[in-house]
Amino acid sequence: GAVVSQHPSWVICKSGTSVKIECRSLDFQATTMFWYRQFPKQSLMLMATSNEGSKATYEQGVEKDKFLINHASLTLSTLTVTSAHPEDSSFYICSASEVRLNQPQHFGDGTRLSIL
Amino acid sequence: AQSVTQPDIHITVSEGASLELRCNYSYGATPYLFWYVQSPGQGLQLLLKYFSGDTLVQGIKGFEAEFKRSQSSFNLRKPSVHWSDAAEYFCAVGHKVGGGADGLTFGKGTHLIIQP
Numbered sequence: 001g002a003v004v005s006q007h008p009s010w011v012i013c014k015s016g017t018s019v020k021i022e023c024r025s026l027d028f029q030a031t032t033m034f035w036y037r038q039f040p041k042q043s044l045m046l047m048a049t050s051n052e053g054s055k056a057t058y059e060q061g062v063e064k065d066k067f068l069i070n071h072a073s074l075t076l077s078t079l080t081v082t083s084a085h086p087e088d089s090s091f092y093i094c095s096a097s098e099v100r101l102n103q104p105q106h107f108g109d110g111t112r113l114s115i116l
Numbered sequence: 117a118q119s120v121t122q123p124d125i126h127i128t129v130s131e132g133a134s135l136e137l138r139c140n141y142s143y144g145a146t147p148y149l150f151w152y153v154q155s156p157g158q159g160l161q162l163l164l165k166y167f168s169g170d171t172l173v174q175g176i177k178g179f180e181a182e183f184k185r186s187q188s189s190f191n192l193r194k195p196s197v198h199w200s201d202a203a204e205y206f207c208a209v210g211h212k213v214g215g216g217a218d219g220l221t222f223g224k225g226t227h228l229i230i231q232p
Contacts (some may be wrong), residue, residue, distance in 0.1 A: 004159075005208075006159070031173070034219045034220075036219075042224065042225075043206065043223060043224045043225050044160075044206070046219035046220065046221070049218070049219055054172075059219075068125045090168055091158065091187045093159055095160075095220075104150060104165045105150075105162075105210075105220060106162065107152070107159040107160040107162075108159050109158055109159035110157070110158065110159045112157070
């Protein structure tokens with residue numbers, strides 16, 4: 001149980017385009033989902049917290065207009081990288097927490113984004 | 117602010133030998149502690165978690181970790197490693213889980229190499 005699906009797993013696109021990444025909790029409901037960014041051989045850095053039905057909370061230094069987050073249902077959150085540039089290339093990972101108390105975060109398999 | 121330190125960037129262990137990965141945290145309240153494992157290009161898999169109660173927690177794949185409040189540590193151990201354990205290991209701290217959960221703060225990770 002507690003599977004988080006992330007799609008796509010890899011995307012390559014031209015500079016200036018927008019890319020949408022989906023994060024789904026397959027077998028549980030998640031009121032809260034998280035988006036992390038991981039640079040090569042480095043740790044995960046929290047970008048934003050996505051709450052179902054409300055605006056996302058962004059960490060300091062993360063541009064909310066660059067990284068649009070929508071959490072429209074209890075099983076789906078999306079991250080849209082707008083007008084992507086090569087410096088946005090990274091590994092993006094989402095996670096989700098079950099509604100029940102004291103449940104750990106479950107992570108998706110990540111999306112490798114390469115901007116040419 | 118909370119922080120996590122994993123002092124060892126790389127560790128090399130012979131197959132069949134015991135393993136201990138170190139993790140120290142800084143947190144003002146009772147922490148929720150986690151160990152995750154990441155294979156190359158993959159998401160994170162939860163090995164084990166500590167919320168409260170018994171300070172020695174058992175996880176998957178034969179791993180265990182001990183929470184020592186006096187040392188602010190949560191070291192991961194395994195009595196006998198297998199070649200398939202080679203991966204990146206992340207220690208993480210968070211507070212509130214479940215509804216209204218906060219994102220995790222990760223250590224920089226320890227890269228485990230298994231020698232035949």
